[in-house]
Amino acid sequence: MGDPMACRILLLLLATWLAVLSACDTVPYTERKQVIVIPQNQERAMGARAAREILRTVRLADDPKLVAAVSRVGRRIAAASDAPDMDWEFHVIDDDRVANAFCLPGGKIFVYSGILRVARDEDELAAVMAHEVAHALARHGAERATLELGAQLGGALVALALGDEDPRLAEIASRIWGYGTNLGLVLPYGRKQEYEADAIGLRLMDKAGCDMEGAARFWENMRRADAPKPLSAFLSTHPTDEKRLERIRRDIREIRATRQKAREAAPLRP
Numbered sequence: 001m002g003d004p005m006a007c008r009i010l011l012l013l014l015a016t017w018l019a020v021l022s023a024c025d026t027v028p029y030t031e032r033k034q035v036i037v038i039p040q041n042q043e044r045a046m047g048a049r050a051a052r053e054i055l056r057t058v059r060l061a062d063d064p065k066l067v068a069a070v071s072r073v074g075r076r077i078a079a080a081s082d083a084p085d086m087d088w089e090f091h092v093i094d095d096d097r098v099a100n101a102f103c104l105p106g107g108k109i110f111v112y113s114g115i116l117r118v119a120r121d122e123d124e125l126a127a128v129m130a131h132e133v134a135h136a137l138a139r140h141g142a143e144r145a146t147l148e149l150g151a152q153l154g155g156a157l158v159a160l161a162l163g164d165e166d167p168r169l170a171e172i173a174s175r176i177w178g179y180g181t182n183l184g185l186v187l188p189y190g191r192k193q194e195y196e197a198d199a200i201g202l203r204l205m206d207k208a209g210c211d212m213e214g215a216a217r218f219w220e221n222m223r224r225a226d227a228p229k230p231l232s233a234f235l236s237t238h239p240t241d242e243k244r245l246e247r248i249r250r251d252i253r254e255i256r257a258t259r260q261k262a263r264e265a266a267p268l269r270p
């Protein structure tokens, strides 16, 4: 019965629909629903591969104080994220002219030494690390790759495109995470993902016992007219504006209010 071609297309659509349904995830802390068709182990493998590629091509900072600070603050935030299956790594790329940071899937975080000209104390540095850890937790890279896949292939083909050997996936991954030859290829996240990483990052800072005001100070430093030149790199992937700062300040107030309420509701200790 029926046209076998139409039948095949129908089956394909059904398979895709099932794949999309089963891939519906919830972002930790914000509870936003997201669709990711890239399995977590594959996402991690791509992140690890990209990290190796980057480590092969960049010069790492050798200032032990700087490296220790980034690693210490990064681990503190990562511990608060309570994601034991993540394989966190924190690297400092030696380039004072670049004030930027980025995160590869699975928790490989890279910070350029130039960021320390903007993040001037440990709470401000914690804001950067928490923002990047949040991108990994919320699987923003894989979410973006899913969108790209969808856009490129059309819904019905997404499910078929996930073979390990698929060159299109590798191509998309290399564009998104920039592990080709040019590090500048790391694409900016969408504004929604940026705001979400800010919001999750603040909660991680609070859980880790950092001063959340560090985030507001960091973004103010970024905006300051007399800020050093290398800022442009971070700004190109992390747009900052009054709205972003407003949201950060509002989130800080909300997190504090929630904490205060929980404290009041808890029975007094004898």
Ligand SMILES: [Zn+2]
Residues within 6 Å of the ligand: 131, 135, 189, 194, 197, 237, 238
């Ligand atoms: Zn970001």
